Structures are given as structure tokens and as C-alpha cells.
Amino acid sequence: xxxxxxxxxxxxxxxxxxxxxxxxxxxxxxxxxxxxxxxxxxxxxxxxxxxxxxxxxxxxxxxxxxxxxxxxxxxxxxxxxxxxxxxxxxxxxxxxxxxxxxxxxxxxxxxxxxxxxxxxxxxxxxxxxxxxxxxxxxxxxxxxxxxxxxxxxxxxxxxxxxxxxxxxxxxxxxxxxxxxxxxxxxxxxxxxxxxxxxxxxxxxxxxxxxxxxxxxxxxxxxxxxxxxxxxxxxxxxxxxxxxxxxxxxxxxxxxxxxxxx
DNA sequence: ATGGCAACACACTGTTGA
Numbered sequence: 001x002x003x004x005x006x007x008x009x010x011x012x013x014x015x016x017x018x019x020x021x022x023x024x025x026x027x028x029x030x031x032x033x034x035x036x037x038x039x040x041x042x043x044x045x046x047x048x049x050x051x052x053x054x055x056x057x058x059x060x061x062x063x064x065x066x067x068x069x070x071x072x073x074x075x076x077x078x079x080x081x082x083x084x085x086x087x088x089x090x091x092x093x094x095x096x097x098x099x100x101x102x103x104x105x106x107x108x109x110x111x112x113x114x115x116x117x118x119x120x121x122x123x124x125x126x127x128x129x130x131x132x133x134x135x136x137x138x139x140x141x142x143x144x145x146x147x148x149x150x151x152x153x154x155x156x157x158x159x160x161x162x163x164x165x166x167x168x169x170x171x172x173x174x175x176x177x178x179x180x181x182x183x184x185x186x187x188x189x190x191x192x193x194x195x196x197x198x199x200x201x202x203x204x205x206x207x208x209x210x211x212x213x214x215x216x217x218x219x220x221x222x223x224x225x226x227x228x229x230x231x232x233x234x235x236x237x238x239x240x241x242x243x244x245x246x247x248x249x250x251x252x253x254x255x256x257x258x259x260x261x
Numbered sequence: 262a263t264g265g266c267a268a269c270a271c272a273c274t275g276t277t278g279a
Contacts, residue, residue, distance in 0.1 A: 009267075009268070009278085010267090010268060010269080013267090013268070013269095034268095034278090036268070036269070060269085060270085061268085061269050061270065061276095061277090062269085062276095062277075062278090115277080115278055115279055116279075117277080117278080117279080123277095153279095155278095155279065157279095169279090172279065173279060174279055175279095207279075209265085209266075209278095209279075210265080210266035210267055210278095211264075211265035211266045211267090212264085212265055212266085213265095214265095214266095221279070223279075250267085253266085253267080253278085253279090
């Protein structure tokens with residue numbers, strides 16, 4: 001089984017790329033982020049036509065997540081509130097950043113972690129609190145599901161090997177100590193990064209800035225990840241970043257990442 | 262230090278992204 005994640009930076013703009021990619025790479029599950037479209041305008045039919053069930057949670061202009069799956073998902077829900085309750089979550093589900101469903105006995109969670117903008121600003125504080133909620137959410141989810149795969153755009157560079165210029169970017173959102181600590185605490189719930197099971201060297205990235213010829217220079221960041229509970233991690237046979245869609249005309253700034261088990 | 266590129270909306274400029 002292959003489970004892929006891809007921040008598409010607008011599903012309507014990237015529709016042809018995603019359809020073509022799925023036809024060439026018929027993964028069981030594709031998790032999408034930054035769909036940037038309200039649910040009634042999501043282009044469902046092209047995905048139904050090629051055999052994917054669609055589960056979507058979108059909003060106007062920003063954010064938005066979706067899970068596409070060859071077989072129907074069970075127990076689908078969006079946002080933190082179905083697990084954590086309205087009182088804990090407050091207004092944090094207004095931004096559509098999490099959707100989940102069950103395939104076989106595997107809990108799939110698709111996330112778009114906030115960007116954070118600049119260290120110390122309101123959006124950065126929002127990101128840190130959002131990560132706290134995610135941690136609480138995962139504690140419950142892991143308790144219920146021994147087989148769990150969370151994947152998406154984490155907007156955090158886990159280690160200095162995961163970015164082309166760690167020192168120059170050290171003060172950027174995505175690298176700060178509190179963000180990395182928040183991710184570490186999430187991982188320590190019992191999750192594992194399958195990319196690092198198979199690849200120990202640096203130079204492998206999933207996002208490249210549109211500006212300054214970042215992609216041809218491979219000036220990238222590895223911020224799109226899967227995290228697997230131990231039973232799944234042990235079964236993982238491969239985890240790769242497919243850079244080919246990033247080479248197309250009008251690409252997303254992110255590349256898809258695929259785990260196989 | 263700054264800007265560069267792309268997508269979107271109460272659109273031709275401002276905001277967001279990472």
C-alpha cells in the first residue's frame with residue numbers, strides 16, 4: 001500500500017498535475033493540503049472519474065485539506081473538535097487544516113500545520129498552540145489506533161540535514177527551537193519518520209521557494225512528512241520524494257512524498 | 262538586509278506563504 005502527501009497550493013490551479021500524477025502513480029491514498037477552495041467548488045468529478053473517493057474540508061482562499069482514496073474511508077472527520085471537544089478547541093477549527101479517515105485498520109490523518117510567518121508574531125503563537133492541540137489529538141488517536149499514519153505539510157524542518165542553509169535560515173519560522181520541540185514531543189508519543197528509515201544523508205527536500213531559482217539550485221526544505229506508529233513503521237519498505245512534478249510548468253512549490261508498506 | 266514568485270480576493274493592490 002502506498003500513502004502519499006502533497007501540498008498542491010490550490011487544487012483548481014493544480015488539477016491537471018494531480019490527475020496526471022495519480023494516473024502515473026495510482027497510490028491507495030493521497031492526502032492534499034492547501035486546496036484553497038470551499039467544499040462546493042472542489043473539483044470532485046475528475047477524481048471520481050479516475051476511481052478515487054474524495055473527503056474534503058476546505059475554506060475560501062487559504063488552507064484546506066482533502067484525502068483521496070481508492071477504497072472508501074470509514075470514520076471520516078475534520079478538525080480537532082470531534083476528538084478534543086468544542087471547549088478545548090475554541091476557534092481553532094475555523095482554519096481547515098486536519099481531516100482523517102480509516103482505511104482497513106489504519107488511521108490516516110492529513111494535516112496542514114500553520115506556517116507561522118515570523119518567530120514571535122501572532123501567527124507563530126497560533127502555530128505553537130495548534131501543535132499543542134495536535135499533540136493532544138494524537139494522544140487520543142494513538143490510544144484508539146495502533147496503526148496510525150499522520151502525514152502532510154508540517155511547516156517544520158526537523159533537523160539541519162533537512163534544509164539547504166540551516167544557519168542562514170536559523171531564525172525563520174519552521175526552524176525555531178519551540179517549533180522543533182513541539183514536533184519532537186509529537187514524535188515521542190510513539191511516531192517515526194519513515195523517510196529517515198531509508199535515507200540518512202541531506203539534500204532531499206519537499207519544498208522549494210518559487211523565487212531565486214531555488215528549485216534548480218536545490219535550495220529546499222524537507223517539511224512534508226509522514227509519521228507512523230511503530231507497527232506501520234516496521235512494515236515500511238520505502239519512502240520517497242517525487243521531485244518530477246516540481247519541474248512542470250506552473251508547479252506547486254511542494255513535491256509529493258510517498259510511503260510504502 | 263532586501264527582494265525575488267505565485268495564488269487569491271469585496272481583484273489591478275494587499276495578503277499570505279515558509
